[in-house]
Every structure is written in C-alpha cells, then in structure tokens.
Amino acid sequence: MKVLVPVKRVIDYNVKVRVKADQSGVDLANVKMSMNPFDEIGVEEAVRLKERGKASEVIAVSIGPAQASETIRTALAMGADRGILVKTDGEVEPLAVAKILKAICDAEKPDLVITGKQAIDDDSNQTGQMLAALLGWPQATFAHKLELGDGKANIEREIDGGLQIVEVKLPAVMTTDLRLNEPRYASLPNIMKAKKKPIDEKTPADYGVDTTPRLKVLKVSEPPKRQAGAKVKTVAEFLGKLKEAGVL
C-alpha cells in the first residue's frame, strides 16, 4: 500500500516567536525553520510501515516556498521514497492545502494519508479532517496507536477523557498525536541518499486550486504579558501569598 505524508515547513519549535512592530505578522527573517513536529511523527509512522513490509511506497508532500524542498529532503532522509513540492510563496489556508492534497490523492491513490494533527505555527488543527471530508474518506485524528488490518485500520485516539479506538475503512486519513512514536534522526548516509531521491515540482495551478486566503488577517498582536511575581523560600510564605491573592 501507498502512504502519503504531508509535511509543513514551520518556525522551529524551540524558537521564541516575535510579533512584528507593524502587527502584520510574526518575524520570519533569519529564523530557524524545521519540519512541523507532528508531521515528523507522521513520516516516522509511514517509514515504520514500510520497514515492516506493510507499505510499498511513502510519498512526502510539502506546500510552500522553494525552501520547503528542504523539509521534503528531511522526510526523504528519514526514509520516504519520493517527494512532491507544490511551490507557492503566499500564506495557504488549511482548506486550500486540503484541496491541493485531495488533487494529489486523486492522482496518486494512496491507501493512507498521515498528517500532523496541527501545525505549530497557525495551530489550526484542520487539514487532515478537511482532506478526509473532501475525499469522502473516514478519519482518525489524534492517533496514539495504529493497527493495520485487511482493508481497514484500528486506530487508538487521544481524546479529552482518555483513549478511544475507532475502526476506519481504507483509504483513510490519520492525524498524529505526540505519543504515536518517537521520530528518528536521519543518519548521515541516509541524508546523502536522500539527495538522489526525486522531488516533483508543481504549483497550486497544476491542481486547479486557488490559494487566495479566504480569511482576512487584520492584525497580529502580542498577547498580554505576565509579570514575574514574588519568590519565596518557605511553604508558609507560599500559602500566605496565595491567601493574600484570594485564591485559597
């Protein structure tokens, strides 16, 4: 079976983001960019399926600027077989991403798409669900554990109250949660090998998708700042301060 893994290039999760003074967005100049951590978990899961002989091919897709090819190379170094880069410089909303991915799925016919549950930049948590809806496929979001069966999968999901298992018929879309697996670091030989793996370059127009944003961002501002309060040395002082604050 074929597995498709969308991967997004985002600000590295360790970077402290800065809001631009003109409130037009956050400052992306000279900032370290990496693969969205949830997508990394998706790539890892797909590569493990391949290593276990369950998947025949893993395709990594990224929609973004030319540099998103580096994100695809990371996926290829982890073990994906080939990449598709859909090049676009503007902001692409989850619905447009889902439409492009749908067109790719129509062409590639994967049995399973594994997306991250959310990208850590826009925190939307929509793309996988939207893709499943557009394809008319079932979905299993926030996946904790995947068990593949014959033409179906049992997927354990992290939900607010605990864990839930759903059975989905394949093809399906799964979105990853934190504890699905621990992604590997690519080894140097695999990084070298990844350089020879093919990446197809496309544009949204090739898939007939208009990526013009549908939501208008009026501004991006700083959240209210919290100030550090008093530091104390004893439990009695600590409880005293909390009583003073009226919360005990």
Added chain:
Amino acid sequence: MVSLVIAEHDNKTLKDATAKTVAAAVQLGAPVHVLVAGQGCGAVADAAAKLTGVEKVLVADDLLYAKPIAETMATLILSLADKYDTILAPATTSGKNYLPRVAAELDVPQISEILKVVSADTFERPIYAGNAIQTVQAGAGKKVITVRTTAFKPAEVTGSATIEAVAAATDPGTSKFVSEALSKSERPELTSAKIVISGGRGLQSGENFKMLEKVADKLHAAVGASRAAVDAGFVPNDYQVGQTGKVVAPDLYIAVGISGAIQHLAGMKDSKVIAAINKDEEAPIFQIADVGLVADLFRAVPEMEEELSKLGY
C-alpha cells in the same frame, strides 16, 4: 440569520464547554440554537434549553450518536446547515474532530479556537502556541468556528428554549466506534476546575503524583501534567496541559516540578494566579509565576499538605 452551537455531553450531563460556547455565540448577536446529538440524551436537551440566550434546542436521539464519531456528526450537522449562518463547537477533542469536516464540505474556512468576538465577523485567535494573537475577519459564506472555552464565561441558566426532535442523518458507513478507556476520577475536570495542580518531569515517577493528588483532594483541585510527565508515562495523556493538550484557565494553577517550556505555558498562562514550585531558581516558569517557591518539591509538597490540614482544609 441564526447560529447553531453543537453541544458537548455524555448523554447524561451537558458539559460546561457547551455553556461557554453558547456565551460566545450569543455575542454574535443572532438567535442561538443548540444541537444535541446523542442517545437517550433528554436530560442534556433539557439542560441546554435552560441556557440563557438559547432559542431552540434540536435533539437527534439515535443509536448512531450514542458514541458520535466525526463522520456521523459531520453528516448530521451538514443536514441542518442550510438554516444556519454560523456553526460553532467547543474546541475540545470532539469539536476539533468533526467541525473541520463540516467547514470543508461547506467550502468555507474554519476559524479555530476563538478567544474573543470582536464583531459578528471578526475574531481573535491564538497562533504560535499563544505567543501571538491573530485578529481575523471572515469572508462571505457561512462561518464555522471552534471556541476556546477558557476564554468565555459560561452562559447562565435562566432560559426556557423550545425542544425539537430532528431526524438522524445517514451513516456514511466508513468508520465505527470500537471502544474507549476513560480516566475515572472523583476530582473536578481539568478544564473546569477552579484550582489545578500539575506535575512535571521533576516528579520523577507516577507514584510521586500521589503527593499532588493528596493536595488536590484538600483543595478540590484537578491534577494535570506537563508533556514531559505524560511522555515519561507518569500519568495518562488526558492529564496533559499545553499547546497540544488541554488549555486551562483556573483561578489558581500550581505548577510543581515543571520548568515552563513555551508549549506548556500555552496551556495555562491565562490562569488568574500562577504559582510554581521548583528547586531551580532559573526555571522559566518563575518568569510568569505570581508566586514562586524555590524549594525541593519532595519536601515542599508534603509540607504544603500538612500546612493545609492545619489551616482546616
């Protein structure tokens, strides 16, 4: 036009998240209807009908919704969508699961986790783990919105809406609920507790979380955890507070042995008072804590329990 709020419940009780989502919906200025999809969920519908600002409650009572999954929920909501201008759900793991499907089928973007209704078409929402706030304006077409429930006060219970049955939609038949394992606890729910006490990697083991539980029981608090503590297997996933776990905003949040990674802060920094116990004076958690106790938690937490007993807790 009218707004539709999708209720969150367990067939017996209406969750607090619904009352908060209704409160957000009321701010849009249009009449509010609530959809209760479940099985044997009459009591939930009655509770929804009492929420201030609700005009009508729609009830889809069917075996199909006993344990609703994304596909069946989305189909049901879409069968009703024509009559509504805005569809809202709480940004819980269930709302986040089904609502983007609805948006995609309606060919409109979803506005995730709104923090504030600026006007009927303009909203504030957090991005980058809450390190920036985006103000977005919806375009033409229906609005599909999830609501960060900690940002809204629950609607009051002075209403008396009419209750109307609606037909179940067809089951796409592509997926089914198999089973669930829910954490059982006598303590209040993490997302609605007035006090939350959370543990991090510093707790060193699941066994040590019992110390926090003892304090929690005295304070009627919920127990939470950082991602590190969940990843290490100290406590189950549903304890996690943070960017990708639960978002909480209690009156008092006590962080014990939590260093304060930005991903964790994203889930608790809107708490009224933040208190932290950490032996590392340089821990980033102290930069946002209103009260910080620099001490070894293995000594401080049992002492705190004792002191609370003395104070009559």
